[in-house]
Amino acid sequence: MNSLLMTAFVGLAGIAVWHLIPERRVNTRLIAQIPFFLAMSAMLLAWHILPTAPPDGQATTSAALLVGVVKLLWWLHLAWAIIGVVSISLVIEHKPREARLLQQVVIGVVYAGTVLSILAFVFAVPIATLIATSGAIAVVLGLALQSTLADVFSGIALNLGRPFRLGDWVVLSDGTEGRVIETNWRATLLLGFPNNVVVLPNSVLAKLGITNVSTPDETHGLSINVRVAPTRSPAAVVDVMKAVLQSCDLIVREPPPAVAIRGLDSTVIEVGLIFRVSDVGKRLAAMNDIYDLLYRHVRSAGLVLAVQGSTLVAMTDLPPLQARRNGSGSAPDLIAAMPVFAELEDAELRTLTSTATSRTFQNEDVIARLGDVLPSPMIVRSGIVARQRDDAKANVPPFHHLAPGDILGAGSILFDRAEDSTSIAVGHVTVLEFDRDFFASLLVAHPELANSLADLLPSGATGPDAAERPPEEVIKKPGLLGRIKSVMVA
Structure with a gap:
């Protein structure tokens, strides 16, 4: 009797340890059951008690009850030990998707088998009749839950086939697309462009063509x-x-x-x-x-x-x-099409174009070096300008490109600010260099032009509070203000 009490105490201690370990430490919880199971098995074998033997009808009521409790605890620890072994093996193989699916399948099978074993070997319930009855019930439930079971088995097929992983972007044959944020037994959840979650039953998803645009890489x-x-x-x-x-x-x-x-x-x-x-x-x-x-x-x-x-x-x-022959659009059209000059009058646009000087550069010619203060702003008329942080390092790729219509030297005329990069011609490049004095007079007449130019500068170039200042204050910088005063005096 004392040995049975000791065995029951070991089983109860294992349950207490199970509940003391935090739920988030699932593997530790399961691993801890293995020593308790082995200890209980050794103690039962030492006292010649077989957990798989039917109850002894000749034992006293108290002894039979104690043996039944010990067997029940043993079967419970056996279930936890099997689940622990399966979980450890799946973690070692580094298969998280299969681990999640197989672990849930194993847990269901193990608990179902444990319940049947307890009924048969602890309470002496004739499980043959019970299984026959449960089979008929399973058929009825299967017909009633046909669509749900289709989702479940489709989910198993999708998890084992692994056409996508969590975080992958998929496009379905019906046009639905999104990033996979969750997949479970019944459905797969996609996060689409409108920031909506699309819930797709697994049985529907299994019938659609799936294009995974995140493999073999994210490009x-x-x-x-x-x-x-x-x-x-x-x-x-x-x-x-x-x-x-x-x-x-x-x-x-x-x-x-x-x-x-x-x-x-x-x-x-x-x-x-x-x-x-x-x-x-x-x-x-x-x-x-x-x-x-x-x-x-x-x-x-x-x-x-x-x-x-x-x-x-x-x-x-x-x-x-002439434009068709040399492949160059007209300068007035190019300037007029730029949003930064949208507020200028037609006469001002014509004067701005007439005072501009055309300059050409060949491939790899330096248009402006890092630290230069350009004497006047320029607009790219044709070609590409690559801007590099350090032109002394040939292996440093361009961090930004300028296309036709982009402006160079806006910081110079607004703030007397030096260029923060080296501008290099990529192929044949033509730029229009504006007259600084006339450009300064335009800024005086159109303060909003200064704000538009400031928006073209890299972040932080105009100071942290530049966006909060009114347009007329943006142009009040020493370099520009001196130029404007000289224009006004002249």
Whole structure:
């Protein structure tokens, strides 16, 4: 009797340890049951008590009750020990998805077997009749829960097949897309672009085609079709499209972007721009930037976008003949199209253009060095300008590109601020250098122009409180103020 009490005490101690260990430490909880199970097994074997033997009908009531309690505790610890062994093996194999699924399956099977064993070997319940009855009940429940069971088994197939992982971005054949944030027995949850959670039953998901755009890596491929009027040769059009891709800072360089001619006839040249972004979440920003650069480079090169479905291009839609020959859009049109000059009058735009000086640079020519204070602002008319932090290091990639319509030297005229990078020509580049005195007079007449220029500067270049100051205060800086005073005096 004392030995049975001691065995029962060991079993109860194991239960107490189970509850004392925090729930978040699941593995520790399960591992702790193994010593208690082994200790109980050794004690039962020492006293020739078999947990798998039916109850002894000749034992006294108190002895039979104590033996039943000890057997019940032993079966409970056996269940926990089996679950602990399975959990440890799955953790060692580093298969978290399979671990979660298989652990839940094992827990269900082990607990079901434990309950049946306790009924048979502790309470002497005829489980054969019980199993037959439960089989009939299972058939009825299976018919009633057919859709739920389909979701469960589809979830098992998806977890074992691993077409995606948590955090992957998937696109389904019905057009649904999103990032996988949870997958369970019944459904898979996707977080879409509108920040909505889409709940897909596993049985529905298993029937759809799944495209995992996060494998083999996070980069995502995109393609844009451009239709251009055949005013220049296809090779020249391809060069312009390559410049568009090269000046975009939101796409990856490896693998390199590509340009493909997809169609040519007497009315249109159809070109495809093929590129990749580092993450699928950046595709909208990258495509918007590509479209903006397309517009600017096409205008700068003197090209014309073809009208969708049109078979003819009106002669009035074509750029001047000289622009078509040298591939350079008109300077007045380029300046007028810039949002920063939207508030200027037509006469001011014409004067600004007439006072501008055109300068050309060849490939790798330095336009402005780090630390230079440009004598006057410049606008990129055609080509690409790469800005580097340190031009002394040849292996430092450009951190930013300037395309047609971008301005250099805004910080110089606003704040007498030196250039924070070295600007280098990529290929043939043409810039328009504005007259500083006339530009300063425009800032006096249009204070909002100063704010627009300040918005073009890198973050922090105008000071932390620049955005909170009114437009007329933005231009009150020593360098610009002195220039404005000299203009006013003259």
